[in-house]
Amino acid sequence: xxxxxxxxxxxxxxxxxxxxxxxxxxxxxxxxxxxxxxxxxxxxxxxxxxxxxxxxxxxxxxxxxxxxxxxxxxxxxxxxxxxxxxxxxxxxxxxxxxxxxxxxxxxxxxxxxxxxxxxxxxxxxxxxxxxxxxxxxxxxxxxxxxxxxxxxxxxxxxxxxxxxxxxxxxxxxxxxxxxxxxxxxxxxxxxxxxxxxxxxx
Numbered sequence: 242x243x244x245x246x247x248x249x250x251x252x253x254x255x256x257x258x259x260x261x262x263x264x265x266x267x268x269x270x271x272x273x274x275x276x277x278x279x280x281x282x283x284x285x286x287x288x289x290x291x292x293x294x295x296x297x298x299x300x301x302x303x304x305x306x307x308x309x310x311x312x313x314x315x316x317x318x319x320x321x322x323x324x325x326x327x328x329x330x331x332x333x334x335x336x337x338x339x340x341x342x343x344x345x346x347x348x349x350x351x352x353x354x355x356x357x358x359x360x361x362x363x364x365x366x367x368x369x370x371x372x373x374x375x376x377x378x379x380x381x382x383x384x385x386x387x388x389x390x391x392x393x394x395x396x397x398x399x400x401x402x403x404x405x406x407x408x409x410x411x412x413x414x415x416x417x418x419x420x421x422x423x424x425x426x427x428x429x430x431x432x433x434x435x436x437x438x439x440x441x442x
Contacts, residue, residue, distance in 0.1 A: 286312045294325065298348055298374060299408035302330040305344065323388050329372075332411055336369040340411060343385060345375030353407040354382035357397040364394035372407070 287293055287307055294305035305327040307313040313320045328339035353374050360368035373382035379401060387396065402410070 286314050292327075294327075296325075296327075296344065296348075298344075299404065301332075301408055301411060303327055303342060303344070304330055320389055324385050326389075329411060334370055335367075338369075340372060341369065342372045342374050343389070345373065345377075345381070345385060347377050348375045350375055350377055351404055352379075353402045353404050354379055355400045355402065355407075356383075356386050357399070358395055359397045361392075361395070364392075367397060374404075 292304045292306060294308050296303045296305060305325045307322045307326040309322050309325050311322050313322055313326060325344040326342070327344070328341050330339065332340045334340040353372055354376065356371045356373065358368045358371055360366045371386060373386060376382035376385055379399065383396075383399060386399075387393070390396070
């Protein structure tokens with residue numbers, strides 16, 4: 242029987258070398274979490290309210306709730322983290338909560354990729370954004386996102402921003418009581434924009 246260590250090593254190699262051909266790569270990626278949940282042990286998990294790691298990136302303070310190699314656990318689900326996962330402190334995302342981020346290994350990468358995630362269980366509506374920081378290109382960012390989910394329907398669309406522009410953009414949306422900054426997109430407005438981009442609206 243393969244050990245958790247050997248499984249993770251093979252998985253890491255796959256993510257690094259996966260071909261750009263989505264017809265080949267995607268079916269395997271979406272099976273990653275199913276395999277990990279079956280073959281890996283339960284722990285470790287991070288107790289609620291504990292922030293085990295903090296990172297400053299381009300002036301943004303990021304709390305890492307779930308470091309790579311831990312389990313992120315919710316009601317009726319758990320996910321093995323293949324990247325650091327957390328949020329940018331004191332910011333407002335499209336869902337009204339702190340902006341969620343996955344942190345890759347190359348924090349000096351020139352671009353940030355924003356995944357517009359669909360809402361479980363029917364995936365008919367926009368849910369929230371996940372920002373992919375520290376990935377060398379769009380393909381790597383998308384693979385890293387896909388490897389955290391067991392259903393391709395979570396992925397709605399992805400936008401690319403220059404890292405310097407993203408940092409400046411997020412800083413404009415820092416939380417202030419009773420204040421909604423100019424240009425803020427509500428979930429409904431963001432959904433409308435996404436539908437227009439794919440030719441539905």
